[in-house]
Amino acid sequence: MDRDLHCVVAMNRSHLLRATENLVVCLIFLLIAPVAVFGQYQGENIRGDYGVNAGSQGEPGFYLIVPAWQQNMDRIKNASGDPVLASVFSAADLRLFLPTIYEVTPWRVLGGHYGFSVTWPITNFRPESPTAQSSPSGWGMSDLYVSPLTIGWTTGRADFITGYAFDAPTGRYEAGAADNFGMGMWSHELQGGTTVYLDSRKIFSVATSAFLEFHSKKKDQDLRVGPILTLEGGAAYNIEKIGGAFGVGYSLQTKVADDTGSDLPLTALRALNLYGRNRVFSIGPDLTTGIFEKGRTMGFVNVRYLWESAARSSFEGSTWFVAFNVARLH
Secondary structure, three states: OHHHHHHHHHHHHHHHHHHHHHHHHHHHHHHHHHHHOOOOOOOOOOOOOOOOOOOOOOOOEEEEEEEEEEEEEEEEEOOOOOEEOOOOOOOEEEEEEOOEEEEEEEEEEOOEEEEEEEEOOEEOOOOOOHHHHOOOOOOEEOOEEEEEEEEEEEOOOEEEEEEEEEEEOOOOOOOOOOOOOOOOOOEEEEEEEEEEEOOOOOOEEEEEEEEEEEEOEOOOOOOEOOOEEEEEEEEEEEEHHHOEEEEEEEEEEEEOOOOEOOOOOHHHHHHOOOOOOOEEEEEEEEEEEEEEEOOEEEEEEEEEEEEEEEEEOEEEEEEEEEEEEEEEEO
């Protein structure tokens, strides 16, 4: 009888300890949710916005591009790749409209065409407030993206592109605020990529572009986001007559160094096993077709859907990308 009573007491104590642990984890989550949900902090580069011909610059001309991007955040994965915080996180959708002007000039630099672009992001994205992110209302301007230098080369069997870009902290940001639209930091990005054609008619191609971003400290904080590497590209079947490319696109985004600074909440992140370098891989169909008027190419439509997997210290779900591209070629 004493043994049975001891077992009952031990079981009750075990349930009490488990409940206490769960309560502590939930309290920590509520206190530091803006950080904990993402693991380490986010960068500026969105994944999935480049596809199967990511290493090609395009013909000389002026391009007006209106992309729409949506990330469906279905779950959170910790540093071990296991789902966490399912009881306190409900799925959310992040949306971006990215109106862009892009110019590929006739001017040549090092034998390649010089180009530049400017993007004004409009978003419902609150980078450090998951409760605000889940709201479908409330849009604002995020950080301005400028690529003052891109150079593209075309050869018989391959295209190449390289460049530099930066993000200026133009979006609203105050340390600790729940309604920020910007990241509160400068970001600098180095770019490079190639599209390789597997046959002389350029019907089959494979492509990859790399984007390596570095960040300043966040506004009014001793906190610097670690460098982030994003790889994007895919394999395509190209149909020149309709300006089409049909294939499979992919992206891989991973942090290559830890976040640093005395304002980084290490204790809380480690308590939730969310301290670790963000990583997400995604793959899915990628379709592009031309828009024509009287036999002349007026632009393109690009649609991409990527399923995400292998996430670490990050959200995991899927990504939509749709872009309307109106071109005036030189």
